[in-house]
Amino acid sequence: MGFDALLDALLTVATGGSAIYVLLGVMLGLCFGVIPGLGGTTALALLIPVTFTMESLDAMYLAGGVMGATSFGGSLTAILLNTPGTAPNAATTFDGYPLAKQGKAGLAIGAAATASASGGVLGLLTLLLVIPIARDLVLAFGPAEFFLLTILGLAAIAVSARGKLLRGLIAGGVGLMLAFVGSDTVSGELRFTLGSDYLWDGIPLVPVLTGMFALSQMIELGLKGGSVAAAIEEGQTRIAGIRDGVVSVFRHWTVLVRGSAIGTLIGAIPGLGGTVASFIAYTSTVQSSRDPESFGKGNIVGVIAPEAANNAKDGGSLVPTVAFGIPGSAETALFLGILVLHGIDPGPSILLDNQREVYGLIVALTLSAIGASILGLILARWLVLITFINVHVLVPVVVTVSLTGVFVLEGRMGDVILAMVMGIVGYLMLRFDYPRLTLVIALVLGETAERSFHQTQMISDYDMLGFMAARPQSLILIALIVLTLLLPGLRRLPVFRRKAA
Amino acid sequence: MRHLSLLTALAALVAAPALAQDDWPSEPITFVVPYSPGGGFDEYARAVAPEMERILGTEVVIENIPGAGGQRGASTVYRADPDGYTIGIWNVPGLTVPQLMGQSSGYDLTDVTWIGNLATSRYALAVQPDSGYESLEDLCSMGEPFKHSDTGPASTSSVTARIAMSLIDCPIQNITGYKGSTDTIIGLMRGEVDATIKPIASLYNYAESGDVKMLMTLEDERSLPDVPTSTELGYEDFANFTLRRIVGGPPGIPAEIQQRLSDALIEAANSEAVQEWSESSNRPLDPVGYEEASAEMTELMDFYTQYKDVLAE
Numbered sequence: 001m002g003f004d005a006l007l008d009a010l011l012t013v014a015t016g017g018s019a020i021y022v023l024l025g026v027m028l029g030l031c032f033g034v035i036p037g038l039g040g041t042t043a044l045a046l047l048i049p050v051t052f053t054m055e056s057l058d059a060m061y062l063a064g065g066v067m068g069a070t071s072f073g074g075s076l077t078a079i080l081l082n083t084p085g086t087a088p089n090a091a092t093t094f095d096g097y098p099l100a101k102q103g104k105a106g107l108a109i110g111a112a113a114t115a116s117a118s119g120g121v122l123g124l125l126t127l128l129l130v131i132p133i134a135r136d137l138v139l140a141f142g143p144a145e146f147f148l149l150t151i152l153g154l155a156a157i158a159v160s161a162r163g164k165l166l167r168g169l170i171a172g173g174v175g176l177m178l179a180f181v182g183s184d185t186v187s188g189e190l191r192f193t194l195g196s197d198y199l200w201d202g203i204p205l206v207p208v209l210t211g212m213f214a215l216s217q218m219i220e221l222g223l224k225g226g227s228v229a230a231a232i233e234e235g236q237t238r239i240a241g242i243r244d245g246v247v248s249v250f251r252h253w254t255v256l257v258r259g260s261a262i263g264t265l266i267g268a269i270p271g272l273g274g275t276v277a278s279f280i281a282y283t284s285t286v287q288s289s290r291d292p293e294s295f296g297k298g299n300i301v302g303v304i305a306p307e308a309a310n311n312a313k314d315g316g317s318l319v320p321t322v323a324f325g326i327p328g329s330a331e332t333a334l335f336l337g338i339l340v341l342h343g344i345d346p347g348p349s350i351l352l353d354n355q356r357e358v359y360g361l362i363v364a365l366t367l368s369a370i371g372a373s374i375l376g377l378i379l380a381r382w383l384v385l386i387t388f389i390n391v392h393v394l395v396p397v398v399v400t401v402s403l404t405g406v407f408v409l410e411g412r413m414g415d416v417i418l419a420m421v422m423g424i425v426g427y428l429m430l431r432f433d434y435p436r437l438t439l440v441i442a443l444v445l446g447e448t449a450e451r452s453f454h455q456t457q458m459i460s461d462y463d464m465l466g467f468m469a470a471r472p473q474s475l476i477l478i479a480l481i482v483l484t485l486l487l488p489g490l491r492r493l494p495v496f497r498r499k500a501a
Numbered sequence: 502m503r504h505l506s507l508l509t510a511l512a513a514l515v516a517a518p519a520l521a522q523d524d525w526p527s528e529p530i531t532f533v534v535p536y537s538p539g540g541g542f543d544e545y546a547r548a549v550a551p552e553m554e555r556i557l558g559t560e561v562v563i564e565n566i567p568g569a570g571g572q573r574g575a576s577t578v579y580r581a582d583p584d585g586y587t588i589g590i591w592n593v594p595g596l597t598v599p600q601l602m603g604q605s606s607g608y609d610l611t612d613v614t615w616i617g618n619l620a621t622s623r624y625a626l627a628v629q630p631d632s633g634y635e636s637l638e639d640l641c642s643m644g645e646p647f648k649h650s651d652t653g654p655a656s657t658s659s660v661t662a663r664i665a666m667s668l669i670d671c672p673i674q675n676i677t678g679y680k681g682s683t684d685t686i687i688g689l690m691r692g693e694v695d696a697t698i699k700p701i702a703s704l705y706n707y708a709e710s711g712d713v714k715m716l717m718t719l720e721d722e723r724s725l726p727d728v729p730t731s732t733e734l735g736y737e738d739f740a741n742f743t744l745r746r747i748v749g750g751p752p753g754i755p756a757e758i759q760q761r762l763s764d765a766l767i768e769a770a771n772s773e774a775v776q777e778w779s780e781s782s783n784r785p786l787d788p789v790g791y792e793e794a795s796a797e798m799t800e801l802m803d804f805y806t807q808y809k810d811v812l813a814e
Contacts, residue, residue: 048538049563052547142691143678183570186678188654190604197606200569270680325706326683340544343781347706410567451678458676459648459693 005355006128009363012057021058022364025065026371032066033073036214036398037206037405037419039086040070044334045409048341056342057360063338064364067331069372071274071310072116076376079108079303080386081221081228083214083398087205088274088310090213090437091282095295095302100228100387102298109380110245111300112307113373115256118249119308120369122260123267123315124362127322131351134323141269143455144468148477149269150449153276155484157438160283167434175439178203179446186454198414207406207415208443211422212429212436214402219427222395228387242380248300255285255301256308263309267316270328271448274313279441281309287487311369322358325350335361525585525758529560533589535574537567541784545619545746546590548778552769557761569606570655571595576607583751585758588616593745593798595657597805602812604655611802614754615747617766618794620786622700622744624661624719625728629689630711637671637716637734640696646672648694650685653677658685661742662698664808665719668738689713700744701725702783741804747794763791 013019032043043066051059074085079096092112099108130137157172158165181192182202193199221228249256259281266277285305286295295302317328325346327333336346344354351358376383386394406419429436460467468474532550534543546563554561566574571592578589591613599605628634640647651659654677666673676694679685682703689697690712701724707713718725719739721732731739748766750759769775770788779786789797805812 045538045565049547052551138687139691142688142693183653185653188677197569197573200572270684324683324687326681326687334538337538337540337543340782340784341547343778345706345781345783348710348712349706412568455676455678455693458674 005359006363008356009057009359012360013061013363013367018058018061019367021054021061022065022367022371025062025067025364026069026368026375029066029069029368030073030372030375033070033075033085034077035401035405036077036083036085037210037402038408039074039206040067041330041334042206042405042409043070044331044338048334048338051338052341056339056344056357059338059342060335060357060360061364063335064361065368065371067314067335068120068311068365068368071314072113072307072369072372072376075112075116075303075307075310076109076383079105079112080383081217081394081398083217084209086274087209087440088278088313089306090209090275090440091278091306092303092310093213094282095297095299098296098298099300099303100384104241104298105384105387106380107241107245107248107300108303109383110242110377111248111303112245113376113380114246114249115259115304115307116311117370117373118256119260119263120311120314121366122257122308123264123312124366124369125315126260126264126312127315127318127362130319131322134319135348137268138320138323138326140473143452143459144464144471144474145477146269146271146448147452147456148468148474148481149266149272150445150452152477152481152484153272153280153441153445154449155481156280156283157441159484159488160279160286160435160438164433164435168438171429171434171436171438172442175442176446176449178208178439179443179450185447185451196414198412202447203443204410204415204418205444206409207419208422209440210402210406211419211424212426212440215399215419215423216426216430216436218395218399219423220430221391225391227390227394242377245300246377249304252301252304255304258284258288259305259308260312263312264316266309267313268319268328270320270326273317273329273444274310275444276441277313277316278306278310279437281305287484314365314369318358318362321346322351324348525761526557526559528586529562530557530585531581531587532561532563533574533578533587534563534565535567535571535577535589535592536565538565542571542590542592542746544782544784548775548784549619549766549769552772552775553765556765556768570599570653572599572605572607578749579608579613579751581751583614583753583755585750585754585762588748588750588762590619591745591747591749592657593747593801594660594805595655595744597802598655598657598660598812601802601805601809602655609752610798612752613749613798614752614759615749615791615795615798616759616762617770617791618745618747618787618789618797619766619770620746620784620788622702622746622785623724623740624658624698624742624744625701625704625715625725626696626698626717626719627686627689627704627708627713627715628696629692630714632695632714634695634716637669637736641666641669641671643695646674647696648674648676650679650688650694650697651675651677652679652681652685657744658682658698658700660805660812661719663814664805664811665698665736665739665742667808667811669736686713702785705783745797745801747798759791 032038074089075092077083077085078089078092079100082093082097084090096108181199183190262281263277266272282305286292317332320326320328321332339346403416406415426436456464534546536542550561566577575596581587649662679688682699685697686707708715715728717731718728719731719742721740723730767788770786
């Protein structure tokens with residue numbers, strides 16, 4: 001049954017004028033992705049009113065185009081400016097930017113584009129495969145598993161801070177504390193709001209991310225002067241390596257598959273999202289690498305893993321949607337909003353009643369992931385020139401655009417102030433070598449961790465461990481957490497050493 | 502900032518009434534939705550806005566002002582100039598309860614200029630189909646409080662469940678923290694809770710697909726042929742619990758403009774396009790004008806005031 005709708009959606013794109021909507025979505029998604037502070041959620045939120053007059057399938061093509069393209073767009077800024085264009089690209093900066101500084105931005109962009117497209121396609125293929133069991137999957141994961149997944153994320157943070165464990169823990173702890181600001185999700189109690197209703201809903205993520213990554217990086221660049229790829233001599237400005245980048249993804253296909261699998265799984269969990277997915281993909285890649293020391297210095301694998309996860313998460317976030325008509329991410333929530341505006345009532349029978357729209361979105365997402373990457377590869381040659389622009393021109397432009405983006409999302413001046421404060425905090429962390437992403441991941445995970453911890457306690461009548469022990473899915477996650485924490489130690493054992501050598 | 506808005510408000514008081522009433526509307530009308538785009542309140546507002554635009558002959562611009570559980574948007578409307586160019590959609594009792602508990606800021610529902618009520622959603626009690634619970638009595642006589650899923654303690658359905666169960670001395674353990682009303686239904690399906698009280702419209706699809714079973718609706722007359730109402734079953738006061746999507750503006754909108762806005766809203770809600778949307782998206786409409794809406798709001802405020810101590814628990 002599903003394949004008719006899938007074919008139908010494919011044919012509509014191939015024959016009708018609908019492809020134009022996908023293309024339009026891709027262009028928009030790329031732009032919103034490239035600009036720090038703007039992202040897929042902003043783009044879709046702004047588009048909702050526009051889709052009101054459109055045919056519902058066309059609206060899906062447009063939304064799919066945007067959703068599929070933002071994450072790759074964001075990787076461009078991450079690689080070229082060490083500033084993730086969207087939050088999930090933060091992990092891409094670790095190895096993408098060092099490559100850009102070495103004049104190998106082409107290699108990184110080629111890899112990011114290919115990993116994005118392949119990751120997106122793999123995620124959507126997985127989605128198509130799990131559609132028959134999507135309902136059981138969604139019902140198998142309850143608050144206990146959400147809680148364990150956040151702990152898995154925190155465990156990944158702890159071990160990722162190799163060499164600067166204490167600094168990592170401090171940053172993570174501060175992030176968790178920031179996550180407690182605002183009304184308690186379980187009791188509704190207001191906490192640490194300093195009497196300001198701005199903080200009632202907690203510390204908003206977008207301004208924090210923009211400040212932490214975009215603004216702090218701009219302060220750093222502005223103070224340093226010159227240009228991003230300053231170390232490269234005049235004669236070497238020719239952009240090479242894009243093709244090598246494309247090839248590298250297929251050479252490291254295990255990294256690609258693992259990244260995509262992690263992205264799909266985490267994407268399916270409401271509230272975790274792409275930032276966590278790409279970060280866990282990155283750390284797991286570092287951990288399982290034979291040469292973990294080479295990461296952070298421009299290892300191409302460190303670009304492939306997070307970018308694959310980042311695009312695969314779109315497929316994952318549609319699992320709860322096709323199963324029950326519920327969103328798996330902020331973007332899918334807006335997608336469902338578009339459906340309702342078109343007089344469609346998403347519910348548990350969404351896949352039966354609204355096949356056209358669901359498969360239309362899947363097709364659009366696929367085309368968009370591929371299209372955005374092709375477009376990116378074509379433009380890479382010129383995009384790389386950004387790294388040669390004098391920072392005194394670059395910095396004011398990026399700062400203005402990203403602060404505008406922060407303001408546009410909710411129209412609150414408080415967000416702009418928060419972004420600027422976090423920019424300074426982020427710069428200080430950069431100077432004193434504290435990991436910024438650790439703080440951000442803890443901030444993202446804190447809310448879900450706290451919420452699902454309380455829920456599990458109440459559901460289990462305050463016998464959490466007994467409750468989890470009776471659930472195989474919980475036990476698997478507990479095993480993964482233990483493995484994550486022990487793996488770095490185990491690798492030092494002689495048995496493993498010999499194998500690696 | 503505050504001084505500035507005070508000044509503009511004063512200026513508006515002096516200048517606006519005479520001018521505004523004659524050639525109103527001569528400017529675009531801002532229609533505030535206190536939540537992010539894509540939610541229920543947003544959908545209602547976006548459904549009627551184009552029709553109001555046609556009827557009034559001026560632009561009606563939707564502005565989403567999310568934050569603080571709808572209170573940020575509510576206080577923005579409340580503080581706007583009462584010239585009929587700023588209106589908003591209000592969540593009642595979602596905004597009533599924080600006001601009663603003294604946890605609200607920047608608005609007072611008793612002097613909002615009500616324009617009309619778009620929809621009154623009714624609640625229903627649902628359980629898992631194979632749970633063995635056949636009635637509310639079954640849930641109440643479990644020997645321990647029955648578990649009920651909800652978003653937060655101040656959410657409308659949470660307020661409904663706690664007050665309703667306290668009326669019949671039925672022990673309930675409210676498990677909060679679910680991310681939305683659909684999530685609370687999924688929680689029920691996963692077996693984390695025994696029952697949930699949610700708007701009929703939210704539960705309807707899941708009952709149709711056999712994922713949940715509705716034991717009763719909280720209303721006087723049956724809206725679903727196969728589900729008994731609370732009134733039929735002898736729970737008299739339960740029909741008072743509703744969720745309203747009501748449109749109102751800042752205090753002091755001139756009566757003539759209030760009347761015109763109300764007429765436009767009702768006409769829009771009854772228009773073919775909006776009715777069609779309501780039908781296919783399963784978003785019920787039962788529009789009433791400003792007079793009835795204002796009276797109902799006073800009644801509701803009194804009703805919830807009675808249960809202040811239950812809410813404070």
